[in-house]
Amino acid sequence: MSPQDILQHLDRATLWPARESNSAWADVAAAYQAALAVRALRIARGERPVGYKIGFTNRTIWQRYGVFAPIWGTVWHTTLAFCDGHGSWAVGGLCQPRLEPEIVFGIAATPPANASLAQLFECVDWLAPGFEIVQSHHAGWKFSAAEGVADGSLHARLLVGPRTPVRELAAGALALDERLAAATVRLCRDDAVIDQGRGANVLDGPLHALHHFVLEMQQCPGAPGLRAGDVVTTGTWTDAYPIEPGQVWQAQFEPPLRGLELRCER
Numbered sequence: 001m002s003p004q005d006i007l008q009h010l011d012r013a014t015l016w017p018a019r020e021s022n023s024a025w026a027d028v029a030a031a032y033q034a035a036l037a038v039r040a041l042r043i044a045r046g047e048r049p050v051g052y053k054i055g056f057t058n059r060t061i062w063q064r065y066g067v068f069a070p071i072w073g074t075v076w077h078t079t080l081a082f083c084d085g086h087g088s089w090a091v092g093g094l095c096q097p098r099l100e101p102e103i104v105f106g107i108a109a110t111p112p113a114n115a116s117l118a119q120l121f122e123c124v125d126w127l128a129p130g131f132e133i134v135q136s137h138h139a140g141w142k143f144s145a146a147e148g149v150a151d152g153s154l155h156a157r158l159l160v161g162p163r164t165p166v167r168e169l170a171a172g173a174l175a176l177d178e179r180l181a182a183a184t185v186r187l188c189r190d191d192a193v194i195d196q197g198r199g200a201n202v203l204d205g206p207l208h209a210l211h212h213f214v215l216e217m218q219q220c221p222g223a224p225g226l227r228a229g230d231v232v233t234t235g236t237w238t239d240a241y242p243i244e245p246g247q248v249w250q251a252q253f254e255p256p257l258r259g260l261e262l263r264c265e266r
Contacts (some may be wrong), residue, residue, distance in 0.1 A: 074155070081159050
C-alpha cells in the first residue's frame, strides 16, 4: 500500500485489500513514516493539521484489539468541530465508524524536549469533553499496530465540547492528574447507558497520556512538534462502539467536567 493508495481508500471509505494484511510494513516505526507521507499528501491538497489524536491509551481494551501500546495520528481542520455541548457529525461516508468518549486538551505552547509532567501542564490552556469518531479500513476491525498507525491511527472525526481553562480545575500538574484520573464517565446511546469508564483507564489519566504522546512524538523521525493552538485528544475511557445515522450519544462526565452530546447524521 503506497501513501497514495491509503489516501484513496480514506477518501472513498473502502476497505484495504485483504492481501495487504500484515505485509505492508516491517514495524510501527515504518508505519509512522507511511502515515507522515499521507500527511504530506493531505497538506499538499489543502488540508490543514490542527492537532493530534492518541489511540489505544486504554489498557482495558488492548487484548480485545491486539494492540498493546498507544499510537498517534493527525487531526485535520476538515475532521475537527467545536460545540457548546450539543453537536452533530455526518457518519454515513465513513468506514466502519465507532465512537469514543475522551478528554481533549488545548495546547498553549510547544513543550520543551523531554518535558516533565509539570512542564507539560504549563503548556496546556484548556480541556474539554470530546467524542472521537474512529474508523478502520480493515474488515472486522482486525489489524496490527503498524496497520493501525498507517491507517491514520484510525482517526475520522473529533467533536470537542465546552472548554474549561485547566487552572480553573487545578493549580498544578499533580492536582489535575489526580482529579482527571479519579473522574468517571457514563456513555449513553439514546439515553440508555452503554458503558462506563474512568480517567485512570487511559495510561493512568489523560495528562499522563498527553505526556506519553509528547515524549514519543519527539522521538519519531520527521514528526512535527506540538504548536500553540493544537488540540490533542487523549484516548477513550470506554470501549469504542459502532455508530449509525440517527443515533444520539451522550458522554456524561463526572462534574466538574462537562458533558457532551452527539447526533449522528447521514
